[in-house]
Amino acid sequence: MKAWQLSGFGLDHLVLNDVPQPQPEVGEVVVRISSVSLNYRDKLLYDGNYNPQLAFPITQVADAVGEVVALGPGASRFQPGERVITNYCTRWIDGPPQGKESLYTLGNTIPGALADYLVITENALVAAPAYLSDDEAAALPCAGLTAWYALIEKGQLTPKQTVLIQGTGGVSLFGLQIATALGAEVIVSSSSDEKLERAQALGAKHTINYARTPDWEKEVLAITKEQGVDQILEVVGGKNLARSITAIKPGGQISVIGILDGFQADIPIFSLMLKQVVMRGISVGPRRGLEDMLRKFDQLKLHPVMDAVYSFDDALAAFRYLERGAFGKIVIRVRD
Numbered sequence: 001m002k003a004w005q006l007s008g009f010g011l012d013h014l015v016l017n018d019v020p021q022p023q024p025e026v027g028e029v030v031v032r033i034s035s036v037s038l039n040y041r042d043k044l045l046y047d048g049n050y051n052p053q054l055a056f057p058i059t060q061v062a063d064a065v066g067e068v069v070a071l072g073p074g075a076s077r078f079q080p081g082e083r084v085i086t087n088y089c090t091r092w093i094d095g096p097p098q099g100k101e102s103l104y105t106l107g108n109t110i111p112g113a114l115a116d117y118l119v120i121t122e123n124a125l126v127a128a129p130a131y132l133s134d135d136e137a138a139a140l141p142c143a144g145l146t147a148w149y150a151l152i153e154k155g156q157l158t159p160k161q162t163v164l165i166q167g168t169g170g171v172s173l174f175g176l177q178i179a180t181a182l183g184a185e186v187i188v189s190s191s192s193d194e195k196l197e198r199a200q201a202l203g204a205k206h207t208i209n210y211a212r213t214p215d216w217e218k219e220v221l222a223i224t225k226e227q228g229v230d231q232i233l234e235v236v237g238g239k240n241l242a243r244s245i246t247a248i249k250p251g252g253q254i255s256v257i258g259i260l261d262g263f264q265a266d267i268p269i270f271s272l273m274l275k276q277v278v279m280r281g282i283s284v285g286p287r288r289g290l291e292d293m294l295r296k297f298d299q300l301k302l303h304p305v306m307d308a309v310y311s312f313d314d315a316l317a318a319f320r321y322l323e324r325g326a327f328g329k330i331v332i333r334v335r336d
């Protein structure tokens with residue numbers, strides 16, 4: 001079968017190889033992949049910033065949809081012919097985190113899904129929603145669950161609360177869609193006025209161009225009449241985190257999700273204490289959370305925001321687009 005594999009760090013080392021088709025072991029299933037979606041995390045991986053100990057060669061990409069075509073011994077959760085999507089943290093079914101959730105992920109310590117077939121534990125799969133196309137279903141797992149888990153499961157978002165969404169990438173636009181659908185008032189920041197217009201069309205009540213307004217936290221305070229917002233999806237990290245502490249309401253929650261601007265942060269601890277801010281690290285979410293999210297998405301008939309769909313052979317162009325910053329999700333169609 002064909003598989004896009006990393007043979008070393010750097011996008012130059014992502015190559016299309018002929019590899020033997022893996023056989024399922026106990027509790028595993030074989031999935032014929034239809035589509036995969038990209039996440040910024042895939043860039044972190046090939047740049048060597050996610051797992052510097054990555055063992056090469058390793059097939060890339062975590063988020064996928066496909067059809068179960070064969071079962072290993074003892075596998076019984078799905079039948080051949082069923083359409084499934086992958087859960088990012090393959091061993092996190094439910095319950096509190098144990099600390100290694102993001103270790104057992106596809107393209108990292110487990111061969112990924114940018115290939116004709118994926119062999120995976122049946123426990124890491126959920127049924128794909130029937131109302132979504134393969135490309136749309138592939139867009140859901142990592143980015144969708146991250147936003148859902150942060151805002152809804154941990155944040156307990158209620159209607160009328162205010163939410164700040166930073167940027168217009170995959171996690172952010174799921175956050176915008178989820179918060180808007182639940183009746184929250186959303187502020188979106190972006191480096192692009194054109195993207196901000198599109199965010200408004202998706203329900204953003206207020207927008208801020210963070211490239212033109214680097215001290216965007218003052219703008220957030222002005223919009224909220226100096227109250228601050230109830231929740232922030234912090235996808236930027238670095239110096240941005242201190243600004244988020246200024247922009248949050250007393251008692252509000254900052255979901256610490258991303259490191260687009262750096263892995264280290266210098267934060268005002270006194271403000272954090274005085275405002276009694278909840279700062280919560282997020283590591284995507286458990287399979288049960290993905291199932292909860294899919295039920296709600298199905299009720300709402302929520303469709304992910306798709307930016308571009310690339311062919312399997314053109315996978316490198318899809319990754320290059322990821323580096324430029326998409327509006328929503330980028331998909332690679334593995335099989336028509």
Ligand SMILES: NC(=O)c1ccc[n+]([C@@H]2O[C@H](COP(=O)([O-])OP(=O)(O)OC[C@H]3O[C@@H](n4cnc5c(N)ncnc54)[C@H](OP(=O)(O)O)[C@@H]3O)[C@@H](O)[C@H]2O)c1
Nearest residue numbers: 040167168169170171190191257258259260282283284325
């Ligand atoms: N902890 C977790 O569980 C988890 C899960 C998923 C993702 N993540 C992390 O979350 C981050 C986003 O991931 P993603 O896959 O959604 O990325 P993505 O789709 O590649 O989105 C990137 C977007 O981020 C925005 N951005 C970049 N720098 C920014 C800044 N200084 N301020 C505000 N926005 C900025 C840009 O939006 P504009 O073009 O609109 O400016 C850019 O298009 C990454 O760091 C990723 O590693 C973490």
